Amino acid sequence: MTETDDRPAITVIGMGNMGSAIARAYLERGYRTTVWNRTADKAEVMADAGAQIVSTAAKAVAASPVTVLSLLDNTAVEDVLDSVGDAAAGRTLVSLTSGSPAQARANAAWAAEHGAAYVDGKVMGDPPDLGTSRVSLAFSGPRETFETVEPALRELGSILYHGPDAGHAAVEFNAQVAMGYEFLIGFLHTLSLVETEGLDPEAFTERLAESLAGYAGLLKMMAGAIKSRTYGPDLGSLDVQAALMDDLIAHRESAGVETVRMREVKSLMDRRIAQGHGEQGFSSMYELLHL
Template sequence: MNARMVSRNASWSSLKTVRRTAGSLSKRLLSVRPSKLPAGHRACPETRTSRRSQGDLTNFVRRSGTDHPHRLPSTAPRTERTDMTAGSQITVLGLGDMGSAIARTFVARGFRTTVWNRTTARTEPLVEVGATAAPTAAEAVAASPLVVVCLLDGTAVDQVLASVASAVAGKTLVNVTSGSPAQARANERWAREHGAEYIDGKIMGDPPYVGTDHIMFPFSGSPTAYETHEPTLRTLGGIAYHGEDPGAAAVEFMAQVAFSYELLIGFLHVLKLVRSEGFDVAAFTERAAGSLAVFPSLLNSMAQAVKSGEYGPDLGSLDVQAALMNDMIGHRAAQGVEAVRMREIKDLMDRRIAAGHGDQGFSSLFELLPPQA
């Protein structure tokens, strides 16, 4: 058999492998009917972190398949007053764009709102609409049983907490400043040592959406404090309680934002590949976006496989999928497009197959991901 015939046979074999893999993936995706999507999921999510850029990304996360039970109605703020909230006292520490939006929402809902900011000029617009400005953070904390902390970062939180240590006993602190799970747990220990209850929260959305269902606040920490103040917190928008561990809300936030970044950087590399071949990236994206509606079911099935350790052939067996990887890597290399992720996938597939698990699916690669450093 001459070299040309060998090359032709190899190409035909590769083509058949590609078709089998693509067919397996297509069947898997097409087997998921849009009608099976959880309520509130949208087939084509809108893609809409400083606090401003975090809001942009987390708005995308909010709208792209998070399993929260509320809907996304009008962005009109909730301005109605209720007997439950009228006259209630609350303090907001920190009046950046987000802190100001939070304070303004409380004022609009009839709360007696005390505000404090290191730069006092930031308090003036809130005073004009009915808030009371406190000269010090400690005096602001002393004014209310519930204190919402919304500052730039963890360092600012540490500084402000140190300044209010003598005033927090008997209060509930709700800290919605961005930070890690470890920081949330440290803040909870500090609060407990100073006689206060602690709820940690994160913000998934932009300041204009505070007070509407277009923003999400995951919370965690003291269950007693959360139950007591849930009606007040619900004033801010969609809320969800993730348990007693004060770090749980930060885990939820970090994981959802990380998921988005991982997805989006991969998307940008794919666009680079499409453009390198001279094709329209916008037209490609419109077609690709049509497949997103089926991914919630696929992701849920993969998560269940990871949880149980029982790995079925989700996208087809690894034996079939792996045969496609050389073509994927070669295509990228030929176009000068980064192939690090494809090489990682191929390495994991090859190792999994070598260990005798070629009949399992893509989710089984989880078993080979490196342990925590």
């Protein structure tokens, strides 16, 4: 008589650094875990950890009620979905692959056409931290579907649901990542100026880190102004700020530090002032950012 394996079952497709970490997290938590990877040897190494290895993506999807896709990009997701075809019927697909909101919505449409449910997700964290609160995950898709897979998704880290539009997790992720890059490139420009002028970049950064705490309240205030379209002089009026920008640009030029970003800000200020809004603050330039 064969014993029934009553462990929760899950499939993970894609055995890169993140996919492997996801599979290991489920194995460590007692899930009956099936894995597949286009390059077979990357999947085979998971066998020693207790994973079930299958030969095709279709077999992998068929093996579990829920399949997590963690692939290089959405082109790879599309290739896998094409190979899975009707094997997806009755299954739930959760993509944890980076991509655009439009791609997430297209994946959701594909799933619906093939009788499958779909939740899109994005991971904010590093593979070694999977399964801890140091990793946060954004999800979107039909609430009923999300709630069905929520217990399994919580095994991976802290999660937040962004509503039924499958593209909204990608909006959240891309916006968070873009904000990081915008901030960090500004930081690098500033360090270049500081070092050129003979200051210690590390000592400056210690002082900067202390002052950054004050930006949280400013950001919330600016978001409120944008939502209400009521723009007060948040950092001072644009008339005054524009004069300061001229000083900042001249300083960078004299030090031989690149000025493209500062000139972009000054250009937006000048445009907004020319529209008759010089008494408004920095947040009012939001009105100029839509193409």
